[in-house]
Amino acid sequence: MLRLTTAILLLTASTALAQQTDITIGMQLEPPNLDPTGGAAAAIDEVVYANVFEGLTRFGPDGSIQPALAESWDVSEDGLTWTFDLHEGVTFHDGTTMDAEDVVFSLDRARAEDSTNAQKALFEGIASVEAVDAQTVRITLAAPNGNLPFNLAWGDAVIVAPESAETNASAPVGTGPFTVADWVQGDRVELTRNDAYWGDAPALDRATFKFISDPNAAFAAVMAGDVDAFPTFPAPETLSSFEADPRFSVIVGSTEGETILAMNNVSLPDARVRQAITHAIDRQAIIDGAMFGYGTPIGTHFAPHNPDYVDLTDRSAHDPERARELLAEAGVTDLTLRLMLPPPAYARRGGEIIASQLRAVGIETEIANLEWAQWLEQVFRGKDFDLTIVSHTEPADINIYARPDYYFQYDNPAFQALIEELSVETNPEQRSALSRQAQEIISGDYVNAYLFQLAKTGVADARIQGLWENSPTQANDLTGVSWSE
Structure with missing residues (x-):
């Protein structure tokens, strides 16, 4: 009897260990708020994406686009009308029903003129959103966009309820x-x-x-x-x-995080100065010194694991002598730039290394270590900076360079037209060609200094x-x- 009791106790203890939940x-x-539709910080999605909030579609661990609140969808032959069939029996955490009207509300809210959505551009091609019935949503586009399921998988496109949308942040x-x-x-x-x-x-x-x-x-x-x-x-x-x-x-x-030394193109309008900054930088020294060898050098704002990536690192290779020549051509002497650093280690450690590399070619920096909320307010929203280091973790986000009011303030009408063409192109080969051309343009304009893909x-x-x-x-x-x- 004693042996049997002991065996039961051991089995119970083993089961309890195996069932840790x-x-x-x-x-x-820490995220500044918990509403992925109302903030740009990656930390928001790191807590709530797929855990608390869901969209019509979602990213799988391999990057594939998978069904979420929509169990299936189809598209018309002209590519303009997408119909999403919703799962039945879905409720919000407060017990209210999630149906097609909530999808209409969420997408209309995200694309509204007064929207505070950080990725509002994801929804710009939507002409209308209609509830066909409680379980069916029809999205009509102004032009074909084969990337719609991809766009709807972002955390910024999760479905929220009108009753709670305004308080989701807290x-x-x-x-x-x-x-x-x-x-x-x-x-x-x-x-x-x-x-x-x-x-x-x-x-x-x-x-x-x-x-x-x-x-x-x-x-x-x-x-x-x-x-x-x-x-x-x-x-x-x-x-x-x-x-x-x-x-x-x-x-x-790997991640989708293009880590860049972002430059304010308004305070640094001369491309020769921006190019000089890129040639002053030794990417591998930053990867070794700040990331202890973890990271892949990049020469444009595109992930190396993407099949459309173009290796343009040679265009901004480490060349201090060329950096000095470009500064002389631009007539720039005694240049001091404000380098604003958010909290991540890659920024704080990398910033010290970059400051030393810039000093070697005659550019001084004034480093300011900012907390995350302060960085979002001063740099991202206020555009009050010269240089900053940040990892852009949104997937396939080269389209941010088509937004003149984005924080680094790059304004190139030719690039904007190319991105507009890319957004409506459905042919895979043509999309690849346009993506490669986009990489060439921003690399050649030296919009930012591209450091490494975050591991x-x-x-x-x-x-x-x-x-x-x-x-x-x-x-x-x-x-x-x-x-x-």
Whole structure:
């Protein structure tokens, strides 16, 4: 009898261990709000994408476009009319029904003249959105756009309800498998499983996103087990320690993050000066010094893993002598530029290296370390900067260069016309040709200095399964995450 009782206790303990259903995820940046339709910060989607909010379509872990709230869709022969069939039985977290009228509201709101959506351009080609019936939505385009399902997969295109849209920033109400249970600003966001979820139930019943900005503190938190996984780990110099420890797995993949030294094209209007800055920079030295070797050099705003990528790194190769010649041609002497750095380690560490490289060709910098909210307000929205370092993590976003009011303020009508042509082109070969031409133009205009494609370096408890290896969009999708024994 004693042996039987002991065996039962051991089995129960083993089962309890195997069935762990809570997880703590580390993040370096805290989102400024929790509404993906009303903010540009990648940290918003890192918490809520696919977890709290859902769109008609979504990105899969391999970058594919998959059904989400729409179970299927089709397009007319002329490419102008798209019909989306919605899943039945979908409700928002407050218990209200999600139907076609909510889709109409969400997309009309995103494309409205007074919209605050950070990616409003995704919706510009939409002429109308109609509810055919409760489960069917018809989207009519002004011109054919084969990328519509791709556009609708962005976090900026999630479906929200008119009753809660205005308060989603602080009290999110979505349709996803998790609800927001608590947000302790400056510390964490807690999610709990949505038992009324319309789709497959996640294995996790609770998740905590813990915000740890300091790389040393992040290392200590993972080592101590206070954080179960840090999908985008801010201290790549310590990865070897985790690789040598069987308790952990190190996950290295790719991202959509083009890391750039962005230049204010209004305060730096002379392309020769911008070109000089690019030649002053040694990309590999930045990758080695700031990222400890993790990163792929780029010469334009396009991901190297994309089949349409053009390697233009030679056009802005490290050439300090050429940089000095260009500054002399432009008649520039005693140039001092304001270098605004947001919190990520790639920016703070990279900024110090770039400042030294620029000083070597006669350009001084005044470095200002900004908190994320301050960077968004002063640099991104206020355009009050000369140089900044940031990783653009949105997928295939070269179209931002067609927006003259975007924060680096590049205004080239020829480029804008090319992007307009690309947006309506449906032939794959023609789209590829236009994408390559777009890369050539911004590289030749030296709009920004293109540094490297951000690697995804993550660390996790070795028992965790289902974390994304790559980042086709900025997300910590927990829908397929579980613990093994």
